[in-house]
Structures are given as C-alpha cells and as structure tokens.
Amino acid sequence: MANRKASGGDTTPAGNLDEARLHGVIGYQIAQASIATLGVFHRLVGEPLGLRPVEFTILVLIKENPGGTAARLARALAVTAPNIKLWLERLEGRMLIRREASASDRRTQHIHVTEEGRQIAESATQRLIEGERLAFSHLSNGERAILIELLHKVARKRDETS
Amino acid sequence: MANRKASGGDTTPAGNLDEARLHGVIGYQIAQASIATLGVFHRLVGEPLGLRPVEFTILVLIKENPGGTAARLARALAVTAPNIKLWLERLEGRMLIRREASASDRRTQHIHVTEEGRQIAESATQRLIEGERLAFSHLSNGERAILIELLHKVARKRDETS
DNA sequence: TATTGTTATACTCTATAACTATA
DNA sequence: TATAGTTATAGAGTATAACAATA
Numbered sequence: 095m096a097n098r099k100a101s102g103g104d105t106t107p108a109g110n111l112d113e114a115r116l117h118g119v120i121g122y123q124i125a126q127a128s129i130a131t132l133g134v135f136h137r138l139v140g141e142p143l144g145l146r147p148v149e150f151t152i153l154v155l156i157k158e159n160p161g162g163t164a165a166r167l168a169r170a171l172a173v174t175a176p177n178i179k180l181w182l183e184r185l186e187g188r189m190l191i192r193r194e195a196s197a198s199d200r201r202t203q204h205i206h207v208t209e210e211g212r213q214i215a216e217s218a219t220q221r222l223i224e225g226e227r228l229a230f231s232h233l234s235n236g237e238r239a240i241l242i243e244l245l246h247k248v249a250r251k252r253d254e255t256s
Numbered sequence: 257m258a259n260r261k262a263s264g265g266d267t268t269p270a271g272n273l274d275e276a277r278l279h280g281v282i283g284y285q286i287a288q289a290s291i292a293t294l295g296v297f298h299r300l301v302g303e304p305l306g307l308r309p310v311e312f313t314i315l316v317l318i319k320e321n322p323g324g325t326a327a328r329l330a331r332a333l334a335v336t337a338p339n340i341k342l343w344l345e346r347l348e349g350r351m352l353i354r355r356e357a358s359a360s361d362r363r364t365q366h367i368h369v370t371e372e373g374r375q376i377a378e379s380a381t382q383r384l385i386e387g388e389r390l391a392f393s394h395l396s397n398g399e400r401a402i403l404i405e406l407l408h409k410v411a412r413k414r415d416e417t418s
Numbered sequence: 419t420a421t422t423g424t425t426a427t428a429c430t431c432t433a434t435a436a437c438t439a440t441a
Numbered sequence: 442t443a444t445a446g447t448t449a450t451a452g453a454g455t456a457t458a459a460c461a462a463t464a
C-alpha cells in the first residue's frame with residue numbers, strides 16, 4: 095500500500111494498478127466488481143448461512159420457479175447436468191429442497207423448496223440486498239437501479255446469441 | 257436455445273414477490289452478466305489466442321504496470337500467492353513475460369512483458385473491445401460507458417472495506 | 419517481526435464420456 | 442432420435458500450511 099493515492103486520486107479497483115484500455119472492457123470491469131460483490135456475499139450469506147453463491151442462486155431459482163426441473167436449472171445457470179445434480183444433492187441433503195417424481199414425464203423430477211429452504215432463501219436475499227445497499231452506499235439508489243438494468247440487458251444477450 | 261417470453265418458458269412466474277428481490281441483488285446480476293461476457297471472451301480471445309481470463313488479465317496488468325511484483329498482482333486480482341506463481345510460470349513458459357531479479361530488494365522480481373506478450377495483450381484487448389461492442393450492440397455507447405463507470409465504482413469499494 | 423516468493427499437499431469444482439430409462 | 446437424470450472419472454483450479462531468504 096505504499097503508493098496509494100490520496101482521496102480523489104485515480105486509484106483503480108485492481109489494487110491501484112494502471113488499467114488504461116482495459117478500463118473499457120466490460121468483462122474485465124464485471125470481474126473486478128464481482129470481487130466486491132462476492133466479498134459481500136461471503137460475509138453476509140456464505141459465512142453465516144453456510145451457502146455458496148451457486149447454492150444460493152439455485153435455491154432462490156427453485157423457490158421462484160416451483161416444480162421446475164434440473165435440466166432447466168442447468169441451462170439457466172450455464173452449468174453441466176452432472177454439476178447441477180451434485181448441488182441439488184447437497185441442498186436435498188440439508189433438507190432445503192425436495193424432489194418429486196413427475197406424473198406426466200417419468201424421466202423428470204419436479205423440484206420444490208422446503209419450508210426451511212424458503213426461509214433461508216428469503217433470509218439470504220434480504221441480507222444481500224441490505225448488505226449491498228450498505229457496502230455500495232457511494233452509489234445512489236438511482237445509480238444502483240441503472241446498474242442492475244444495464245447488467246440485466248447484458249445478461250439477456252446470451253439467450254439470443256448462444 | 258430458450259428464447260421464450262411467455263407460455264411457461266424459462267420466464268419466472270408472474271406475481272412472485274421475491275423475483276423482484278433477487279432481481280435487485282447486484283451480485284446476482286453480475287454473475288448472470290458475466291456468463292455473457294465470458295462467452296464473448298472465450299470466442300474471441302480464449303479460443304483463438306489460447307488465453308484464459310486470468311491469464312489475459314495478468315498479462316495486460318503486467319504490460320500496463322511494467323516492473324511490478326507478483327505480490328502486487330496477487331492482491332490486485334484477489335488470488336493467493338501460490339496461485340499467481342503458477343499463472344506467471346505458464347506465461348513465462350510461453351515467453352509472454354519475463355522476470356528479473358530486483359537490485360534493491362533481493363526478495364522480489366520485477367515482471368515485464370516480452371514483445372510477443374505485448375502484441376498478444378494488445379490484440380486480445382482490441383478483440384474484446386470490438387467484440388463486446390458488437391455483442392452488446394443493443395446497449396448504446398452511452399449505456400456502455402455508464403455501465404463501465406458504475407461497475408468501476410462497485411469494484412473500487414473493495415479496497416476501502418477489505 | 420513482516421514480507422516475498424516458493425514448495426508440497428489436499429480439496430473443491432468442473433467437464434467429459436458413457437449409461438439408463440423414458441419420450 | 443432426442444432428452445432427463447445419473448454414474449464414474451479425470452482434470453483444472455484453488456486454498457492452506459510450511460519453509461527460506463530478505464527486509
């Protein structure tokens with residue numbers, strides 16, 4: 095931290111290293127920003143609730159899409175089928191979700207959250223929203239809303255191209 | 257793949273209160289958006305140039321901060337010391353960077369890019385900027401600029417809290 | 419006493435291929 | 442023929458602990 099600039103200086107997220115044209119690469123800025131958001135997640139959800147980012151996302155998506163299938167989750171999160179199966183097994187082992195055989199298609203299972211899973215999912219989401227609001231309080235409410243909408247637009251693109 | 261808007265597709269059920277709440281989690285939107293940007297990276301840089309995201313970032317940061325040390329890179333990218341050492345060894349093995357012993361501090365090494373490393377770093381950056389402009393053409397130039405600045409603000413936060 | 423770089427090691431996560439049973 | 446879920450396995454990536462050299 096020897097050469098840290100004073101307040102108002104042009105410090106960069108990457109440990110005060112110069113970024114130059116890298117600054118204009120969206121993917122790079124997203125990766126750098128994710129270091130901050132993952133820090134918030136780990137502190138407020140990962141550590142206290144024992145949830146990894148993937149587990150949290152899967153749990154919430156199941157809660158919001160009750161009766162969905164594993165294959166649909168895998169596509170939504172861009173993970174492989176064996177991968178999603180492992181995470182579902184862990185969540186099921188912790189009694190946070192349950193899987194029911196489908197009546198119409200005997201290949202698939204309909205996934206739901208348990209009551210405990212619902213509570214943890216809602217608690218985690220609430221912690222994240224409040225935690226991010228506090229950690230990123232140097233962004234106004236409007237800026238956070240704009241950021242989310244623009245990120246949403248970027249994320250939407252992958253469905254159309256890939 | 258799934259490009260459905262309604263009719264029981266991958267859209268979340270309407271009237272679900274918590275769907276809006278997950279929508280407001282910055283870290284979630286960042287993770288979703290990174291799937292799209294990583295796709296662009298893999299197609300335009302990872303595949304043709306044989307560079308992983310970490311390798312690209314390390315290479316560019318070295319190019320723009322010549323003479324830096326491994327420890328500084330590790331802090332900048334939030335990776336551990338043994339980890340950065342492995343990536344530096346691979347880049348050095350490909351003759352993209354070189355390490356020189358320091359005269360003042362005999363513990364450290366000053367890292368520079370080779371001529372080939374410089375060319376690849378610049379080519380990769382150029383490909384990414386143009387590729388993202390094309391892939392995310394549904395965002396205006398202004399929107400992309402705003403997105404980058406807001407991500408920059410989020411990323412900058414991690415230095416102050418952690 | 420703290421820091422840089424390194425080694426050794428184990429663990430987590432992920433991807434691929436192959437299999438089954440359904441459709 | 443295609444899809445959902447599963448199994449087995451190998452590989453990639455990452456973290457931790459311990460160490461030596463230097464500040």
